[in-house]
Amino acid sequence: MYxxxxxxxxxxxxKAMFDFNLLEEGDKVLIAISGxxxxxxxxxxxxxxxxxxxxxxxxEAIYIQAxxxxxxxxDFLREMCQNLSIxxxxxxxxxxxxxxxxxxxxxxxxxxxRRTELIxxxxxxxxxxxxxxxxxxxxxxxxxxxxVYKGExxxxxxxxxxxxxxxxxxRPLCYCEEKEIILYAKDAGFLQYSCTCNFSKNxxxxxxxxxxxxxxxxxxxxxQNLFKSMRNIHID
Amino acid sequence: MYxxxxxxxxxxxxKAMFDFNLLEEGDKVLIAISGxxxxxxxxxxxxxxxxxxxxxxxxEAIYIQAxxxxxxxxDFLREMCQNLSIxxxxxxxxxxxxxxxxxxxxxxxxxxxRRTELIxxxxxxxxxxxxxxxxxxxxxxxxxxxxVYKGExxxxxxxxxxxxxxxxxxRPLCYCEEKEIILYAKDAGFLQYSCTCNFSKNxxxxxxxxxxxxxxxxxxxxxQNLFKSMRNIHID
Numbered sequence: 001m002y003x004x005x006x007x008x009x010x011x012x013x014x015k016a017m018f019d020f021n022l023l024e025e026g027d028k029v030l031i032a033i034s035g036x037x038x039x040x041x042x043x044x045x046x047x048x049x050x051x052x053x054x055x056x057x058x059x060e061a062i063y064i065q066a067x068x069x070x071x072x073x074x075d076f077l078r079e080m081c082q083n084l085s086i087x088x089x090x091x092x093x094x095x096x097x098x099x100x101x102x103x104x105x106x107x108x109x110x111x112x113x114r115r116t117e118l119i120x121x122x123x124x125x126x127x128x129x130x131x132x133x134x135x136x137x138x139x140x141x142x143x144x145x146x147x148v149y150k151g152e153x154x155x156x157x158x159x160x161x162x163x164x165x166x167x168x169x170x171r172p173l174c175y176c177e178e179k180e181i182i183l184y185a186k187d188a189g190f191l192q193y194s195c196t197c198n199f200s201k202n203x204x205x206x207x208x209x210x211x212x213x214x215x216x217x218x219x220x221x222x223x224q225n226l227f228k229s230m231r232n233i234h235i236d
Numbered sequence: 237m238y239x240x241x242x243x244x245x246x247x248x249x250x251k252a253m254f255d256f257n258l259l260e261e262g263d264k265v266l267i268a269i270s271g272x273x274x275x276x277x278x279x280x281x282x283x284x285x286x287x288x289x290x291x292x293x294x295x296e297a298i299y300i301q302a303x304x305x306x307x308x309x310x311d312f313l314r315e316m317c318q319n320l321s322i323x324x325x326x327x328x329x330x331x332x333x334x335x336x337x338x339x340x341x342x343x344x345x346x347x348x349x350r351r352t353e354l355i356x357x358x359x360x361x362x363x364x365x366x367x368x369x370x371x372x373x374x375x376x377x378x379x380x381x382x383x384v385y386k387g388e389x390x391x392x393x394x395x396x397x398x399x400x401x402x403x404x405x406x407r408p409l410c411y412c413e414e415k416e417i418i419l420y421a422k423d424a425g426f427l428q429y430s431c432t433c434n435f436s437k438n439x440x441x442x443x444x445x446x447x448x449x450x451x452x453x454x455x456x457x458x459x460q461n462l463f464k465s466m467r468n469i470h471i472d
Contacts, residue, residue: 151468152465157471208363212450214447222384222385224387225385225387226383226387228387229389229472235469
């Protein structure tokens, strides 16, 4: 039914690897997986590619469990990692219990807490790359959200090199559209098992998502143009 | 009916003058006027402000007549400039006759031709600043159009300093929204007289305009954020 979707995703990852020099021989890569379709797709692809399409690198996975989530993808993740022979770590982060009095939980707070713990874990365990499953739609949404709500042009980079740590964050799915990842996950047979955080979805992001669909008229080239524009800046 | 609109526009011009250092004592300023509400508003404001709110500068106006337009704002412009004691120049540009065979006239071609002639005229006549009537909506539309259709972050600058010529382009209305300029033009009594090019309006611009309204939910702060983002770039 989706004969070429694996090839298509793989080609786009190859292009990202090449354009942004994401991975090198001997890298120690930690992939953050959530049980959702995006990071599951990335995990499968990286596991398949390393030493073949990609250089040889160490690959391990981590699942960060927050204290408030009801979803429980551990069994799904354990099985998937076992099938791919990828070591899997679990890390508990008390996102909710760290909240100060009268503060309400939100996606920004949670992701900051989890990001901090993820970086600590990577540094303590000798990883030099963290791979995240963000795709083209995530990146374009973040760009537009930051422009509209923060008045700044900023966003997720395909490769973010930290100056403070011997660590980079890479996003190999940066050229893949969400709709392609859905097809991949269907084809690979894990879409129905994958699950993500069901805490209130960020309403700004939701709104911006539909605005982008309208702005780009559902045209992939226009969406890619938005992504491309971040690296093509001509302001006096 | 619109008691504060003149103050509001004037305050926003003052802020632009200050933020971007648009005008200095002794400048020789050529304002390009079209007969439309935007450049008419700018003309009235500059004529009123110079030597009072603004430093003292020479101010003259120019109307560039294209060979295909049917609108004829010359009388309106002559009268307005006479009332404000601003010298007015007319310049004919054969936009259509310069088209190569089989090429169709479009807004981009026309504006490039007119811009070239405008710069020549300014340089030949010793002007060091060209003032244009673009407002906030124009600038935000151009930014989004360039992102969606060209894949680049670029746009109109409040002050564009040419390296090749002793000349800058300034846009003192950059903080003013179009709806404010409409109120100003109504209040000043020239909205019904003002007219602009009635050649097919750029359809991309038209579409982007309604997309921006939706993207910003008609909220001025969000629209200003889009404008602000052009000077607030954080890309690794």
